[in-house]
Amino acid sequence: MSTALSSAAAGADRADGFPLAEAVCPVIAHEWVNDAYKHLVIEAGHGAARARPGQFFHLLCPVIGENAPFFRRPMSLYRIDAARGRLEFLYKVVGRGTTTLATLVPGDALNVFGPLGRGFDFAGRARHIVQVARGVGLATLAPVAEAAARCGIRTTAILSARSRAHLMSVASLRAAGADVLTVTDEEGTSEVGAVERLVRRAIAERGGDFLVTCGSNRLLQMLQRVGRELGVAGEVALEQHMGCGNGMCFACVREFRTAQGGVAYRRVCWEGPVFDLQEAVSW
Amino acid sequence: MSTALSSAAAGADRADGFPLAEAVCPVIAHEWVNDAYKHLVIEAGHGAARARPGQFFHLLCPVIGENAPFFRRPMSLYRIDAARGRLEFLYKVVGRGTTTLATLVPGDALNVFGPLGRGFDFAGRARHIVQVARGVGLATLAPVAEAAARCGIRTTAILSARSRAHLMSVASLRAAGADVLTVTDEEGTSEVGAVERLVRRAIAERGGDFLVTCGSNRLLQMLQRVGRELGVAGEVALEQHMGCGNGMCFACVREFRTAQGGVAYRRVCWEGPVFDLQEAVSW
Amino acid sequence: MVDMTVRIGALTLKNPVMPGSGTMGEGLARVMDLGRLGAIVTKTITPEPREGCPPPRMVEYKDGSLMAIGIPCKGPDHYVDEILPQYRAYPTPVVCSVSAPTVDAFGRLAAKLSVAGVAAIEANISCPNLEQDGRAFGMDAEASARVVRRLKESTDRPVWAKLTPNVTDIAAVARAVAAAGADAVTCANGMLGMAVDVENFQPALGNVTGGMTGPCTRPVILRMAWQVARAVKIPVIGSGGVACARDALEYLMVGCAAVQVGTINFVHPTAMLGVIDGIEAFCRRKGIGAVRALTGAMRPRQDFREDQAA
Amino acid sequence: MVDMTVRIGALTLKNPVMPGSGTMGEGLARVMDLGRLGAIVTKTITPEPREGCPPPRMVEYKDGSLMAIGIPCKGPDHYVDEILPQYRAYPTPVVCSVSAPTVDAFGRLAAKLSVAGVAAIEANISCPNLEQDGRAFGMDAEASARVVRRLKESTDRPVWAKLTPNVTDIAAVARAVAAAGADAVTCANGMLGMAVDVENFQPALGNVTGGMTGPCTRPVILRMAWQVARAVKIPVIGSGGVACARDALEYLMVGCAAVQVGTINFVHPTAMLGVIDGIEAFCRRKGIGAVRALTGAMRPRQDFREDQAA
Numbered sequence A, B: 001m002s003t004a005l006s007s008a009a010a011g012a013d014r015a016d017g018f019p020l021a022e023a024v025c026p027v028i029a030h031e032w033v034n035d036a037y038k039h040l041v042i043e044a045g046h047g048a049a050r051a052r053p054g055q056f057f058h059l060l061c062p063v064i065g066e067n068a069p070f071f072r073r074p075m076s077l078y079r080i081d082a083a084r085g086r087l088e089f090l091y092k093v094v095g096r097g098t099t100t101l102a103t104l105v106p107g108d109a110l111n112v113f114g115p116l117g118r119g120f121d122f123a124g125r126a127r128h129i130v131q132v133a134r135g136v137g138l139a140t141l142a143p144v145a146e147a148a149a150r151c152g153i154r155t156t157a158i159l160s161a162r163s164r165a166h167l168m169s170v171a172s173l174r175a176a177g178a179d180v181l182t183v184t185d186e187e188g189t190s191e192v193g194a195v196e197r198l199v200r201r202a203i204a205e206r207g208g209d210f211l212v213t214c215g216s217n218r219l220l221q222m223l224q225r226v227g228r229e230l231g232v233a234g235e236v237a238l239e240q241h242m243g244c245g246n247g248m249c250f251a252c253v254r255e256f257r258t259a260q261g262g263v264a265y266r267r268v269c270w271e272g273p274v275f276d277l278q279e280a281v282s283w
Numbered sequence C, D: 001m002v003d004m005t006v007r008i009g010a011l012t013l014k015n016p017v018m019p020g021s022g023t024m025g026e027g028l029a030r031v032m033d034l035g036r037l038g039a040i041v042t043k044t045i046t047p048e049p050r051e052g053c054p055p056p057r058m059v060e061y062k063d064g065s066l067m068a069i070g071i072p073c074k075g076p077d078h079y080v081d082e083i084l085p086q087y088r089a090y091p092t093p094v095v096c097s098v099s100a101p102t103v104d105a106f107g108r109l110a111a112k113l114s115v116a117g118v119a120a121i122e123a124n125i126s127c128p129n130l131e132q133d134g135r136a137f138g139m140d141a142e143a144s145a146r147v148v149r150r151l152k153e154s155t156d157r158p159v160w161a162k163l164t165p166n167v168t169d170i171a172a173v174a175r176a177v178a179a180a181g182a183d184a185v186t187c188a189n190g191m192l193g194m195a196v197d198v199e200n201f202q203p204a205l206g207n208v209t210g211g212m213t214g215p216c217t218r219p220v221i222l223r224m225a226w227q228v229a230r231a232v233k234i235p236v237i238g239s240g241g242v243a244c245a246r247d248a249l250e251y252l253m254v255g256c257a258a259v260q261v262g263t264i265n266f267v268h269p270t271a272m273l274g275v276i277d278g279i280e281a282f283c284r285r286k287g288i289g290a291v292r293a294l295t296g297a298m299r300p301r302q303d304f305r306e307d308q309a310a
């Protein structure tokens, strides 16, 4: 399907036999989910067959007028529909690239590159995942529950957002069998201390034994503290501005704690975007 | 009207009181007239009130993907509708800029700068204009007959094109009172010698006393020869790649014969695009 | 109210925005009020009339252009008689750009052009030095300094030296011209580039090489302006790729007192007004009372961490 | 059938297209067959492990980018043990890029890296020379030549010298390294640039300055490649802003024997395949039997006049 459009990009669709591909994919659906986020569905058989939760695709956003994104934009997978060969993204419109991305309509072509990076690694390590997501983290953590369920792992998902309108993926998480708890700024329930109490309860009362988070530095710090204190392992998905998305340019480094007690740079696109919860240096 | 859209371009619509303006104008109509040419109508009160046949506007073609025209594109006026405050262009889709220009649909905004350059100067010099146009010259010469008629000048228009489908503006020239003769490659009537016979006849039998041409170097050479031989004055509209369109960058020069018998560079956008028929150096 | 004035040596400009030499002309007065500009810098004048380079004279890129114009010029008398009077109607100071093939010729030309209505002389030292194998004066610190010294002897007007970016150590050239008495440095002229018409196996420009200018050159010229501003005490005027107020602010913050706007004038004829208004709006938004305070306002990076907003 | 092979000194490459050092990595093998490339140039290796520059490491422009990466490196042993073996599966020659803070260190490093699987050494002389106030070796013809001489003494592999574009006279540096025995020159590394985060009055890059690369730099680097190709007899490898076959053809026609493709690999991971296929298609269309014939194929402009088609 995507090959029919391949002439739109030089060099696209040369994937044959390679785990990664630059592919030109038809847009299937593209709707606003609230005032800030859009939900994008594309047909991408190659990617859908290979992608894992926590991985991302590097999207070539169109050039339109003054908005001329030179590099691709990383977007984690919101849903992987291997059966229908589709990938879904949930993204916030913030700048040049996401602004032009948002103009695509069904039938348009989008050049994507992926799947990239190291996804979540909970199989065999977890029996009950406690995930804490905020902002774009809601998108990144969304596919975790479904994949976990497939390995017989339960999920408690604590979703934090500005308002109820910004709580996304509640229904799909429930459909995947997760217990979903929501907190919002609007209702005054999203304060870090309150979320910490929910996390501790999920660990103590529901058997939570693996922490997963994305989207908020303050929640990350809290989970690092709770995890250290209670000896609960976990992972965090991080962001950094990217060039290649494929480990080649070293633009996307962040600081991490090393085994020797120092700090070192690691590439978010290559060693991550999912990292050990305790190794990530919060900021 | 156009000011409502001015935020689309930094610095646009600061015209108040100046003969030239950068204005963001709504597209009123935009249709293909054959397989190669599009007819564009925009609302541009400021420009329509000031523009004269032979002048041009400098159009800021949109940036779309790989087609990123950095400079504006010059287009001569196909029709000046001062009454309705509209400008019309007839252009051939050839490269980056015209390709993105062609994507505009009614209601879109187009940033135009003008009117620019020196138009035709026949008032008081001509009683019967013989115009010879080919290719894009059909667009450039189209408004001449109507303006000429307004000064009581008659026009014989000899239009040359590849095929009958590429003969444009026949109806509007007739409506403006011109005698229209058409020749085409397809019919084998457009050969230079044949056109020369039509020109000589228009001078000899109809009182043609001013030659005007645009769009073909071979027709220009023929008219220079006929004009010299018969002592008939005339003008030619020329093209050259442009930066500013406003006499500032000196990118658009061509060679011209000087009074001293040498050649010198002159700016097509500033001393032209309409030049004395005999001073133009054909190539 | 933001105080937009800046001082370039003895000269006070009403704001820090002016055209680059060769990127404006009488045509601009037909689109905007030249009285709003900080200064009017006119196209380079040479001692003898010149026709300039053979066409084609330009190649366009996505974010800039390559032009080989070659300074067509009708000579100094035509400048004094025909060009200068066009700007007399404006309160804006006129800066006259000059160029010549020898140090002597630079001096004679500047003397000739030090007439009423010329507020300063900008030395375009990117031109070939006929006394040194045609290598541009500006590519050699000592040759640049010689030009400036001669100009200072030949005119009582402030002398600005416009550097070429095609050098290893632009700070060294800036130091040399400052020591020679330059009142300001302009940083910088176009970057030497070329293009090939591959279909026809020939150079795309009639002159083979040309000057690369426009937004895409800004990162490199900005770095040079920063190096120059740290090397000299005289005012630095940034010139390279300014298209909007944000771009001009970069130059001011790395140490420039003013900016020149060039190629973008060809695309947006009133771009300079947008730059002026945008700088003023920025100052207002940041509570900065005088645009002068922006000069060199860049501070070392904080390890500044903002919480990810959700 | 077009003969796509090119000779870089003693080395024959199956085609003239290779990545620029630091713009490919093991990740590329997951997208395309590295066996199709003319050569594999690996990221610069330094004698000691380095972490590289503090983030932020990049700024994006419309047609290029500014990056300050700072050559993070795990040292030569890691290169030999971990990186080189990844490319053993391919028939493609591996060119090992090296850099060091002193001439001696350059020599020792090259000796250490002259192992099986390394077909040539590329000297990245854009790095600071600690024996000369940290000024880059490549900014000085004599220092560049010293590096090349030492490399030639230290390794039996062909030595390529990768020039920095941040110089007044790149042809002079090229002549110096050619005289010192370089087997080829690569022209050139990134152009030094900077950017300001004006909202926060601070440098946009953690390292303040960085390397400007990508398509917008091509006109300037192409001019340098042309100057270098006219100055030396050894093969020239063009490196700057190649995104498609047309761009590569410009470099070949001004005199390059091959090209390196850099930044665009980050945007289109299989861009190099497009360049290879496009060059071949061009040769076929023009009836050119061997890509070698394109090297220096640019001719002076004809006063070539084509009739305006209607």
Ligand SMILES: Cc1cc2nc3c(=O)[nH]c(=O)nc-3n(C[C@H](O)[C@H](O)[C@H](O)COP(=O)(O)OP(=O)(O)OC[C@H]3O[C@@H](n4cnc5c(N)ncnc54)[C@H](O)[C@@H]3O)c2cc1C
Pocket (backbone or CB within 6 Å): A056, A069, A071, A072, A073, A074, A075, A076, A077, A089, A090, A091, A092, A093, A094, A095, A096, A097, A098, A099, A136, A139, A140, A238, A239, A240, A241, A242, A268, A273, D060
């Ligand atoms: C692995 C990964 C997964 C992500 N997944 C999602 C997701 O599922 N949904 C979502 O809404 N966002 C996600 N992001 C963030 C998203 O990539 C940025 O919002 C987007 O790049 C902004 O691009 P822009 O051109 O609109 O913004 P601009 O601010 O115009 O971009 C300028 C530059 O900054 C970079 N940039 C800006 N913000 C970020 C950021 N937060 N992270 C990385 N680079 C940034 C851009 O890529 C670009 O290089 C993810 C980021 C990473 C690294």
Ligand SMILES: Cc1cc2nc3c(=O)[nH]c(=O)nc-3n(C[C@H](O)[C@H](O)[C@H](O)COP(=O)(O)OP(=O)(O)OC[C@H]3O[C@@H](n4cnc5c(N)ncnc54)[C@H](O)[C@@H]3O)c2cc1C
Pocket (backbone or CB within 6 Å): B056, B069, B071, B072, B073, B074, B075, B076, B077, B089, B090, B091, B092, B093, B094, B095, B096, B097, B098, B099, B136, B139, B140, B238, B239, B240, B241, B242, B268, B273, C060
């Ligand atoms: C005064 C004037 C009036 C014109 N009027 C008309 C008109 O009414 N109808 C019409 O169809 N065309 C007209 N043209 C030609 C028109 O400007 C070009 O066809 C157009 O610029 C091509 O742009 P492009 O980006 O599509 O082509 P590209 O080939 O991609 O353009 C590359 C560069 O070459 C320039 N260029 C290419 N062809 C020409 C040309 N023939 N003349 C000048 N610059 C060119 C472009 O402006 C651009 O700078 C006129 C030209 C001039 C100078």
Ligand SMILES: Cc1cc2nc3c(=O)[nH]c(=O)nc-3n(C[C@H](O)[C@H](O)[C@H](O)COP(=O)(O)O)c2cc1C
Pocket (backbone or CB within 6 Å): B249, B250, C019, C020, C021, C022, C023, C043, C044, C067, C069, C071, C097, C124, C162, C188, C189, C190, C211, C213, C214, C215, C217, C239, C240, C241, C242, C260, C261, C262, C263, C264
């Ligand atoms: C078409 C053109 C002509 C120029 N002519 C001159 C000139 O005559 N003298 C001069 O000193 N600089 C000249 N310049 C350089 C500009 O003044 C300016 O320094 C340069 O373009 C960089 O600024 P920009 O990137 O904003 O264009 C010219 C530039 C262009 C594009």
Ligand SMILES: Cc1cc2nc3c(=O)[nH]c(=O)nc-3n(C[C@H](O)[C@H](O)[C@H](O)COP(=O)(O)O)c2cc1C
Pocket (backbone or CB within 6 Å): A249, A250, D019, D020, D021, D022, D023, D043, D044, D067, D069, D071, D097, D124, D162, D188, D189, D190, D211, D213, D214, D215, D217, D239, D240, D241, D242, D260, D261, D262, D263, D264
């Ligand atoms: C992120 C990045 C890292 C680079 N690292 C190196 C390097 O380690 N050694 C080197 O010699 N050149 C390095 N370069 C320069 C490239 O090899 C190449 O010469 C330059 O990018 C110009 O080509 P381009 O315009 O196609 O990118 C690097 C360039 C980039 C963009």
Ligand code: FES
Pocket (backbone or CB within 6 Å): A241, A242, A243, A244, A245, A246, A247, A248, A249, A250, A251, A252, A253, A267, A268, A269, A270
């Ligand atoms: S984005 Fe290039 S290494 Fe991570």
Ligand code: FES
Pocket (backbone or CB within 6 Å): B241, B242, B243, B244, B245, B246, B247, B248, B249, B250, B251, B252, B253, B267, B268, B269, B270
């Ligand atoms: S296009 Fe600039 S002078 Fe004519």
